[in-house]
Amino acid sequence: MFEALSVLYHALQESRLMFRERAALEQHQHKVLAQQLPWVAVHSPATAERFRRAGLPLSRWRELPPTSKAEMMADFDTLNTEGLHLADVLRVARQAESTRNFSPTLSGKRGPVAVGLSTGTSGTQGVFVTMAAERLAWAGVVLRHLLPDWPAGLLRTPPHRIAFLLRADNSLYRSVGSRRLHFHFLDILRPLPELAAELSAYQPTLLVGPPSVLRSLLEAGASAQPERVVSVAEVLEPDDEAALRAGFGPVVQVYQATEGLLGLPCPHGKLHLNEAHVHFDFEPLGGGYVRPIVTDLRRRTQPIIRHRLDDVLLLAQGCTCGLAARRIVSLAGRQDDALLLPNLQGNEITIWPDFLRGAMSQVVGLREYRVEQTGPRELRLPLEPLTLDTLQAAQEQVRVALSRQKVRIDELTLLVGPLLPAPAGVKQRRVSRSYKPKRSQADA
Template sequence: MNDALAAVWHALAEGRLHFRTRAALEAHQVRLAREQVRWVAAHSPAVAARFRSAGLGLGQWRSLPPTSKAEMMADFDRLNTAGLHLADVLALARSAEDQRDFSGQLRGASQSAFAGQPITVGLSSGTSGTQGAFLVGVQERQRWAGVVLRHLLPPPFFSRLLRPVRVAFLLRAEGGLYRSVQSRRISFTFLDLLRPVPELAAALTAADPTLLVGPPSVLRALLDAGAQANPERVVSVAEVLEPDDRAALEAGFGPVVQVYQATEGLLALPCTHGNLHLNEAHVHFDLEPLGDGRWRPIITDLRRRVQPMIRHRLDDILQLDDTPCACGSAARRVARIEGRQDDALLFAGASGQPVTVWPDFLRAALNRVPELREYRAEQSAPGTLWLLLAPDLPSTRAAATTEVRAALARTGADTERIHLLFGPLLPAPPGTKRRRVSRRSVLPSPPVPEVTP
């Protein structure tokens, strides 16, 4: 079966994974986890060593100490089950990005579980501080494409497949995940983010996509540059989707939905009502509480085997929505993805204890500044916050000072000990993800207990 037919088969199979009760969904996860953990521990030396080090049996996988992206990269060669070396993966992925040719693949080593099979490779953009490499096998790529098609094409799915689907991707790197399922009915156009904005706007208009996928900051810039398109859906990826961006994109292009995806996998997808649900039919989530209704996910991918993810801690901050969704899915609903964990700022409080300032507080404050088109807030030291503004005018500085200090005070931060510095917001390097709130200083944060809501 070729890639395109396999993707459609997986898309059809995805319709059977719509669980309406938590009990049914969790029973499904238990069945997948039992086989997945057994297989991965038998083929991944790194995962087997984690169980031995913790003194745990395979059935106790939920008690396994979590691993991080930095640890994953450090033990990459022993983690992956295709026998590939990180040096070779990085060399190919970086060459692809330099040459803008993403057709290259690696072959699984002769003694590995995926001997001789083509493996797709790629890199994350490293916005969380550690650049991650990813590996995807043939069947994983086909399943990924099918799941994405099922969730991103507007309903009803079966009749929609009878009409041509034109997907336009605005991405830093193209990767074989998209190209592999191209067919007569499904076409993919990769619009390279390194091209000048006017060229991208013209190319987008010419592509006339039925499905438009890209970072919201890029899509909005193309809209402002005169791009014209009427897709059935706009899919926001790679960045936090701000309310002002959503409103502008819906007015200019059409309905907007989100996808939550990272080096670690396909983590959340929109339902038929446009709400974002965790991809719990394929990924198990444990959640660590961060306070104020915010959670940090620890994932176990129940399908992925070339680069297994067993109890892998992410750097993202999630807010969940407990309201039942009209789609009837039992998968937990994501209210908001706030960005990376290191985007939470840490300042001294009035009592001297550290106070966490969540990105939402600063975004809400700066969104109230009149005439401010764009900004970035960067904590560069324990008591220093840079506000980079566009436009950088005396009036925007004054208004930003008032709003930011008020927001910081509401969080309990000692504003008398916080020094605000200002400067103009310069254009980000081409292909860089936007981060409106970031922390460049290395500040300690206390450990948090783990629970599952």
């Protein structure tokens, strides 16, 4: 009962943090950070060390050189404020993954700590550790932004039925349950026909899950008419959005990573940065694309201060909803997935994943595909279905799109083949680059 009240409290508080004036939003960020930074500097030795090494006082935190996920993991033992060791966190998290029992926690200095493993697609696997208070606050924020008819939705009879399709039933997610709301967790590692039948029987009013899984469920015969579909854990691509809208209902998107709850849908269905809880700085990457550097205003078990994300965003000012938080026009993909191709002058240029996703969405009859750069001048295009029509159209669309970006396409090899099914639970990325250029940090 205490937990439900706490979630509700945070959800109600959240309404006061949906600023309509940019100045008020920034003032709120400064006020919260004035408490957060000194606390973190005292309790997180790794963070204090970063300030010391940079020779900066806390007041000049925005000049602090950003950290990466690899550094966050390397410094984990002195970064977290509960005295946890990475080896223990990984052991508990992996055990939970294999036994499908997600209740075990670790003992921290101030109490039990829940652990989670990020479903990283490549490179460094991330862990996130949270205490109960943080999870309840998270649940309140999510509830406030995702319930289609807030606050009346809390008082409905029968109550909302919320289906969560997730790779792992992390206790972070389970904490949202209460008498006023029904939650049902479906583990996506189970066979699709079983999941589809269970979802159809549950008839959720709110359906939350990764878009690739939701779409597979539609194709496996799942039938539901939720008031809202919420896309999480993966980038929502336009063709998936269209398919989910047609099959289930209206679709909105949540942008979340190991680094925090980074973006939430607004009442008009657009994705906004979660600036009431996370401060964003941006590094320009050309063409309007930016890479965020995030500072979490309130996470304390695992502080996130000036942390550079691998994601690439395209932003806009203003939205018809009137909120001051910046709007995300496109989650263009991860920097690591961007293709590196030669242009007409022989220089290597960056092609963002959303650009190729746009090209492939033009291919009539194509159900699924990948675009993978496997060499300096080689792209693989696995297609489903693979027919003469999809083969020719895919090659044509990729060539047209790349030549528009002044890529030297006459030197490019496009290898088309059938798409093999991915193992269950594997995060789907349609555009990726396995080829690594010799010089390091080619595009940093």
